[in-house]
Amino acid sequence: MLNSLRSIVQEVNAAADLNSVLEIIVTRVKQAMKTEVCSVYLRDNERQFVLMATEGLHKSAVRRVKLSEKEGLVGHVASREEPLNLDDAESHPRYQYFPETGEERFSSFLGVPIIHHRQILGVLVIQQREKRKFDEGEEAFLVTMSAQLAAVIAHAEATGALRGMGKKTEVRFNGVPGASGVAIGVCVVASPVADLNSVPCQTCESVDAELEFFQQGLSLVRADVRRLASELESRLNREERVLFDAYIGMLEDTSLAQEVTEKISQGFAAPYAWSSVILEHVKTFSSMHDPYLRERASDVRDLGCRVLACLQESSRKERVYPDNTILVGEDLSASVLAEVPPGKLAGIVSTRGSSNSHIAILARSIGIPTVMGAVDLPFTHLDGRELIVDGYRGSVYSDPSDGLRAQYQVIVDEDVQLVAGLEALKDLPCETVDHHRVALWVNTGLMADAMISLERGAEGVGLYRTEIPFMLRDRFPSEEEQRQTYRDQLQAFAPHTVTMRTLDVGGDKSLPYFPIEEENPFLGWRGIRVTLDHPEIFLVQIRAMLKASEGLNNLRIMVPMVSNVAELEIAQMLLYRAYDELLEEGFQIEMPPFGVMIEVPGAVYQAKDFAARVDFLSVGSNDLTQYLLAVDRNNPRVADLYHSLHPAVLRALRAIVVDSHSQGVPVSICGELAGDPAAALLLMAMGYDVLSMSATNLLKVKSVVRSVTLEQAERLLSEVMRLPDTESINRVIDATFRNTGLTRIVRPLGDDT
Missing domain, CATH: 1.10.274.10 (PtsI, HPr-binding domain)
Structure with a gap:
């Protein structure tokens, strides 16, 4: 059976199109299982299940027999989404006779659903004259066959819709939202060399x-x-x-x-x-x-x-980027984004990753609508084609109709008007109606971030991602190159504070000249673990930061992925060593505040110990959520399990504030959660001193904070913290914002999403 399964899957992978796939399935499964009939029914756009291929029933019935989920045994399998194994099909109450198939001769029936990403695609059926139930081994084989073929069929359907360059029809592909907004533009495929x-x-x-x-x-x-x-x-x-x-x-x-x-x-x-x-x-x-x-x-x-x-x-020649470029590829990186001339990047689509992948976070920081995890997108066939990127719903449309284009243009215009309406807030303080102040800082990594941040009235930088300058080179930058990069950032925001995170590579952030290949990179060699194993890299970076701060004194340094006190103390020792060296070399610098990122679950329970040894704590909610919920934030298959407002996450966030403040140490949050206007109110009510976010979200958060009292936010937090699941929490938040008339800011497309 295993050899048969492997052989069938190999043949399917080598097939030219969907029809060939289906013919291979029915022919080879019938042979392998030594049965008399094998048929495949696929769901069409009207949610009917159409007989698409058969070996054993009348061939003339193909594409003619159609069943709804309420019709026949096939419909019964589809509606129940589980196998149905019968020794006498005609005696089942859901049996329905279709004379054009000739199936009245066959008594035994085994049907299994074909499911991809929780969506029912079709039903795989085998039948036999002899009255008997198929045994457990046969049923297991057919279930395994269905699971193996589900992704193949889904991909074949998606690519089949676009087969033939001359026939351009509107097709929708689903992914997950990466960065909010809508982009209408021309596809440019980012293709790695020799792939x-x-x-x-x-x-x-x-x-x-x-x-x-x-x-x-x-x-x-x-x-x-x-x-x-x-x-x-x-x-x-x-x-x-x-x-x-x-x-x-x-x-x-x-x-x-x-x-x-x-x-x-x-x-x-x-x-x-x-x-x-x-x-x-x-x-x-x-x-x-x-x-x-x-x-x-x-x-x-x-x-x-x-x-x-x-x-x-x-x-190779100079690539031409249209004014409204939609960059599409499998593994996009910061360096690929940087190749697009300023002002020409309109949208991003990645066939891999999820809303909390590094590339999605970068896209949010520069305000580019993005869809991640569009696994079925036949992107190599889309170069030069018109696309619509819906970063709210996580959808991509190729060759949109005039009506769809007009519909999305309305949303684009509304977004522009919303941002323009918020511009008046940029110089106003971020305080509640009853005058409670909360600091709004920004997350940056590129100089383009700095310009946008200053235009939006940022009060400081809660996270400067130092790995981005490393990613844009083909070697480690020298100490002087780093110093100049950091100096530009510190000068741009002076006298406001700039919090620089030491090099954070590993996980989904790799350097082409320093590859880290691991089976489980998010639980492996990353963050502070890498730089402490390579103190020469860490010391050069710290020296460059300290040199860059000379005369400005607006630097804060924090270390990522700390999981124990020993790592913190070694990092502090290296910081003091670099500081003393520079004083001896004649630099006039001050020791900057030093902090730790809380993003490992173990660090949540040691927050008080860390706070007793540092000047500030900063929560990285992206990784903390990932580790608390055991959900790979780059995996689109489990993207719907990644909930930043999960009760466990909210309880951990509140505990961190309590422990940090017990030591008299301020605490900030620099994950993407801080940029969600609804979540920002909860964080403010918890007592976070600084909310650091993508610049594109800053004015939305400020607008919401200035529309409520601290007491209202605390009341909302109290209600939310008693709830047992994310769905209930979201319902309460949505109801609260509907009552305040702020729904458009909090949920850009309202209840239609």
Whole structure:
């Protein structure tokens, strides 16, 4: 059974389109289970289940038989979302006879739902003449088959909707909200070099020139492989020499080149033509039964990457970014965002990650509407196409209709009016109606953040992400380069305080020149753990920060991911060492306030111990929420379990304030929660001294704070803290803001979301 399952999945992965997938399923499952009928029913746009493929029923019934969730055994399986195993199908009260199928001959029935991301996609059915219940092993096989195929079918449906460049129809793809707002613009695919799966589907201007370019690329790689084989000949064993010979053989294979030539002749650019042909060959080898031949798939892929890198390098030219660029890709980074000229980035879509991924946080800080985790988006086929990015609902539309475009343009205009209406608040204090003040600071990382923050009336910086300048380089920045970067930030905000977090890499933040590869990176080597293991990196950074603060004295330093007192004391020792060194070198600097980030659950219970040793505490609510709820904030599959207003999170946040204030130490919060206007009221009521957020949320938070009394906020907090679940908390908050008329600010699209 396991071999059959593996074989079927390999064949499905190698299939060209959805129809082929379905035919493979019904044919191979029928053979593997030695039954007489296998059929697949898929849900259409009208929520009816349509017979899409069958082996054993009348072929003429395909696409003609349709059932609702209230009709027949198939509808019963779909509505219950669980298997149905019958030895006498006709005796079941939900049985419905469809004469065009010819299924009256078959008594035994086993149907299992096909579910993807909690959405019912269809039903997989097997039937047999003999009256018997299918055994547990057979039922388990079909359930496993359904689970394996659900993602394949979902992706095939999504890409099938866009198959054929000439047929452009409006299609919606779902992800999760990354940064609020709506963007209407043109797709630009961010494609990593030599990634066969990410090559955008682009056309060429001249077929003849492109064919010549392709042949030149092949010749260059052939020569390079031969040269490498010659240089390494004495150090290679026989098997490795055979591999080089195989590479050269594939490069000289006229049939392979002919396939690519045919695609180029159809008008496709050489990199896309090459990648699509290679991927087809990889699929073919991967689906072979012979283990040796299956292993050759990796060789084909490796060679494909070599040629692709050559083609991409040779054809590299200045990328043109439209005025309303929608940047789309798999793994976007700060450096990719930085390549887009100022003012041209309108929206971001990532097929990976969730609302609390690092790229989503960056997008919020610069106010770019973003959708994350759009796993079914066939982004390589969207380059140059019009997209709508709905950062409120987490939806992406390709080739929108005029009506949909007009509908979203209204929302864009409303957002502009809302921001314009809040501009009058930027110079007013952030205080409640009864004059309780709360400091509103900002989170920054790029100089563009600083400009936006100052325009919005920021009172300081609660988090400066020092890792971003590291990410924008291809090596560690020198002490002087860091000093200049930090000086620019400190000068921009002077005399307001700037809180600089020491280098925080690991987890979802990596440096190309300092790779950290772990099975579980969020629980691994990250934050202070990295820099304490590399004191030379930590000391250079601290020295650069201290030098940058000379004459300004508006610096605060905090360390991330601290989980015990020993880490804190070692970091303090290194800070004092750097400070003493600089005094000896003649620098006129003051010792800045030093703090700790509370983002590990263990740190919540040691907040009082930390507060007794530092000048301030700062809560990183993004990671704290992730660790408290055991939810990977980059995984779109569990994005709906990540709740910043979860009762456990709120109780931890209040406990931190109590413990910090018991030691006379101020506490701030610099996670994304602080920028949620509703959550900001709860945090203010808890007693947080500073709320630090993305600049784009600052005026919304200020507007809400200035509309209530502290007593109202405390009353809301008291009610919320008694509730057992996030849904109840959200209902109470929504009702409160409806009563105050602030719904548009707190929930930008109101109840329609």
